[in-house]
Amino acid sequence: MTTPRPFRLYSTLTRDVRPFEPVVPGQVGLYVCGMTVYDRCHVGHARAMVVFDTFVRWLRHNGWAVTFVRNFTDVDDKIIHRANERGEDPAALAQRYIDAFHDDATGLGLLPPDHEPRVSTSIDDIVRLIGTLIDKGHAYPSEGSVWFDVRTFPEYGKLSGQKIDELRSGDPDAGKRDAADFALWKAAKPGEPAWDSPWGKGRPGWHIECSAMSHAQLGATLDIHGGGLDLVFPHHENEVAQSECAHGATYARYWTHNGLLTMASGQKMGKSLGNVINVEDALAAFPAQTLRLYYLQNHYRSPLPWGPEALPDALAMVSRLYEAREVAESFEGDESADVVAKDLGEDAQAVLDLGRAFAAKFDQALDEDFNTAQALGFLFELARAVNRLGNHKKAKKRARPVVKPALDAFRLVASATGLLSQPTSAFLEEVREKRLSALGLARADIEQLIAQRDELRRDKKWAEADQLRAELDQKGIVVMDSPTGAEWRVRIQ
RNA sequence: GGCGCCGUCGCCAAGUGGUAAGGCAGAGGACUGCAAAUCCUCCACCGCCGGUUCGAUUCCGGCCGGCGCCUCCA
Known part of the structure; x- marks a missing residue:
C-alpha cells in the first residue's frame, strides 16, 4: 500500500485552493448531492455526475481509499406535485425515475457509488437527528412541523456568505420564529406520503436528509461534500447548520461545487427554465465519451456553455x-x-x-x-x-x-x-451506430454503396466513383480511401 | 437591496508578474487518381480606465458588461 499522492483542492468554505487533508490518513469520505427523482436526468445534472465520477476515479487511481456516497431525494414536494398531476403514487413515480437514472448512469459510464441512500429508507435516521436538534435547543416543534432555529447557530451563513438579516424574507410561515428558519419536518397534509414521528405524521424537510444520510454512512465529518453550485444556499448552508449543531463537529472539511451549464443567452440550464436536454437524448446521438470530454474540457468550477x-x-x-x-x-x-x-x-x-x-x-x-x-x-x-x-x-x-x-x-x-x-x-463503432441513427441512415445501404464504389475504383472509373462519393457525402458519410479498400465515417459537423 | 463568480483568438478553453497551452472552425501547403484522414504553416497582446512595479493579461482600485444564489434546482 503506497501513500496516496497529495493534492490541492478548492473549497467554497474558504474560497481558496489548499492542500487536502483528510480526517483519516489515506481515506476520503465523499458525499455528493444526487437527484430529486421527479424527472429525467438532464445534461446539466450529468455534468455533476461525470465530474464527481471522474474525481473518484482519479482519487482511487492515486491510492486514496474513497467512500463515495450519492443520495436520491425520493420524498419531496415536486415529486408529490407531479404524482398528483398524473394521478400516480409518489413512491412509484420516484422509483420509476430512480430506475431511469440508473439507466442514464450506466449509459454515461458512471461508477456506482459505494452507498446510494434514499430519503424514504432513511426516515429513522432523520427522525433521530431532528430529535437531537430539539434536545440541544436548535430546533422547535410547531403545529406538527419542526423548524430549525437559525439564531442558535452563530456561524449560520459561513458557507454561502449570507447574513440572516440580509436575506430576502419570503412569506413568514405560520409557526416560524424567524423568517430564515427552515423546516426539518413538515406536518402531513391530506393525500401526501407521511411517516410517524414524535411530532405527528409528516415527512422530512429537504435539507435534513443529507445531514442524516451522510452521517449514517460517513460519520460526523465528511472529507469532501460535493454538489452543484446552485445548492450552496440554502441547501448546503442548512446542512452545515443542522450537522454541526447536532454533532458538534465540522460537517465537511472541503466543499466542492461544480459550475452550471449555461445557455447561449448565458443563463443556466435548469428544469425551472424549461431549457433542458435529457441525458437519454444526448446519449442516443453521441457516445458517452463525448459527454465526458465535453465536461472535462473545462475546469469543473467554471460555467460551461451549452x-x-x-x-x-x-x-x-x-x-x-x-x-x-x-x-x-x-x-x-x-x-x-x-x-x-x-x-x-x-x-x-x-x-x-x-x-x-x-x-x-x-x-x-x-x-x-x-x-x-x-x-x-x-x-x-x-x-x-x-x-x-x-x-x-x-x-x-x-x-x-x-x-x-x-x-x-x-x-x-x-x-x-x-x-x-x-x-x-468499440468506440469508433459506437460513433458510427449513433451518428447513423441520428441521421436516420441504414448501415446496410451505406455499406452497399461503399462496396459499389470500391468496384468502380478498382476499374479506375474515377468519374463514377467520385459521383458516388459525392452522393455519400450528401448523406453525411465521409469516405476515406486506402490501399486496402475504403473506410467510412459519419460526418460529425 | 444583500452575498458571490466571471469577462483570454469566430467558438470552447488553460495559464503566468517578464511579452499567451490545447481543441473546434477557417486559409495556404504536403500527401492522394481526385478526395478524406493525418501532418506542416498561418490565425489573439488577454473588457475599459487608472494605480503599484524596471515590467501586468496576470496584483490593487474604479467603471462597463454577463452570470449565479438569496424561492425548487446538479
Whole structure:
C-alpha cells in the first residue's frame, strides 16, 4: 500500500485552493448531492455526475481509499406535485425515475457509488437527528412541523456568505420564529406520503436528509461534500447548520461545487427554465465519451456553455484522441526506444519525450484543484506528436518502443479519468451506430454503396466513383480511401 | 437591496508578474487518381480606465458588461 499522492483542492468554505487533508490518513469520505427523482436526468445534472465520477476515479487511481456516497431525494414536494398531476403514487413515480437514472448512469459510464441512500429508507435516521436538534435547543416543534432555529447557530451563513438579516424574507410561515428558519419536518397534509414521528405524521424537510444520510454512512465529518453550485444556499448552508449543531463537529472539511451549464443567452440550464436536454437524448446521438470530454474540457468550477455545437465539437475532439491511440497501437517493433528514436529522427524523439514527460504534467494539472482542462491540453499535444510520427512510412515497423510511453499515457488517462476507457474499435463503432441513427441512415445501404464504389475504383472509373462519393457525402458519410479498400465515417459537423 | 463568480483568438478553453497551452472552425501547403484522414504553416497582446512595479493579461482600485444564489434546482 503506497501513500496516496497529495493534492490541492478548492473549497467554497474558504474560497481558496489548499492542500487536502483528510480526517483519516489515506481515506476520503465523499458525499455528493444526487437527484430529486421527479424527472429525467438532464445534461446539466450529468455534468455533476461525470465530474464527481471522474474525481473518484482519479482519487482511487492515486491510492486514496474513497467512500463515495450519492443520495436520491425520493420524498419531496415536486415529486408529490407531479404524482398528483398524473394521478400516480409518489413512491412509484420516484422509483420509476430512480430506475431511469440508473439507466442514464450506466449509459454515461458512471461508477456506482459505494452507498446510494434514499430519503424514504432513511426516515429513522432523520427522525433521530431532528430529535437531537430539539434536545440541544436548535430546533422547535410547531403545529406538527419542526423548524430549525437559525439564531442558535452563530456561524449560520459561513458557507454561502449570507447574513440572516440580509436575506430576502419570503412569506413568514405560520409557526416560524424567524423568517430564515427552515423546516426539518413538515406536518402531513391530506393525500401526501407521511411517516410517524414524535411530532405527528409528516415527512422530512429537504435539507435534513443529507445531514442524516451522510452521517449514517460517513460519520460526523465528511472529507469532501460535493454538489452543484446552485445548492450552496440554502441547501448546503442548512446542512452545515443542522450537522454541526447536532454533532458538534465540522460537517465537511472541503466543499466542492461544480459550475452550471449555461445557455447561449448565458443563463443556466435548469428544469425551472424549461431549457433542458435529457441525458437519454444526448446519449442516443453521441457516445458517452463525448459527454465526458465535453465536461472535462473545462475546469469543473467554471460555467460551461451549452449549444448545438457542444457535442459535435466534443465528439470531434474525443475521436481525435481515439484515432491517435489507434495509430500508436498500430506500430510494431521491439528494439530499444532510444535507438529507434535516433534512427527515425526528431518526430520519433518528440513522441518519446512527450510520452515520458506526460504523467508528471498530467498529475501536476490534476493535483492543482483537478484541472482537467489543462491535463487534456497535454494529451492533445501528445496525440499530435503520435499522428505526426504515424505519417512516417519507416515508423510502422519499428516505432512501437517509441510510442510505448504514449500508450502508457493513454492508459493513465483511462484509469484516472475514464476517458479513452473503451477499446478503440468499440468506440469508433459506437460513433458510427449513433451518428447513423441520428441521421436516420441504414448501415446496410451505406455499406452497399461503399462496396459499389470500391468496384468502380478498382476499374479506375474515377468519374463514377467520385459521383458516388459525392452522393455519400450528401448523406453525411465521409469516405476515406486506402490501399486496402475504403473506410467510412459519419460526418460529425 | 444583500452575498458571490466571471469577462483570454469566430467558438470552447488553460495559464503566468517578464511579452499567451490545447481543441473546434477557417486559409495556404504536403500527401492522394481526385478526395478524406493525418501532418506542416498561418490565425489573439488577454473588457475599459487608472494605480503599484524596471515590467501586468496576470496584483490593487474604479467603471462597463454577463452570470449565479438569496424561492425548487446538479
